[in-house]
Amino acid sequence: MSVSSPCEICNRADVDHVCDRCVQLVCSRHFDEDVGLCIECAAAIEDESQPQNIPNSDDMPDGVDTYRY
Ligand SMILES: [Zn+2]
Ligand SMILES: [Zn+2]
Structure with missing residues (x-):
């Protein structure tokens, strides 16, 4: 196995x-x-292990009607 x-x-x-x-x-x-x-x-797995970098659905304006009064 050279x-x-x-x-x-x-x-x-x-x-x-x-x-x-x-x-x-x-x-x-x-x-x-x-x-x-x-x-x-x-570098690739470091990216994958940092969930802070991935934008979550928190900021998405689409499904806000659950919080409406
Ligand atoms: Zn090299
Ligand atoms: Zn590799």
């Missing part, structure tokens, strides 16, 4: 890790060891 492909992010030939999520080969610079994923997936 790894000869270059890092798929920077194209350098020193691949040290395989991303658990997208299975792309990345070098140590583009691998986030905290999460065990490439930096792209690490």
Whole structure:
């Protein structure tokens, strides 16, 4: 099981890790060891784990008639 492909992010030939999520080969610079994923997936799951960033239906003007007097 020889790894000869270059890092798929920077194209350098020193691949040290395989991303658990997208299975792309990345070098140590583009691998986030905290999460065990490439930096792209690490950024992606960080986005997903921040529900504050997702606008909820609180601000939506469509269904306000439940609060009408
Ligand atoms: Zn790289
Ligand atoms: Zn990845």
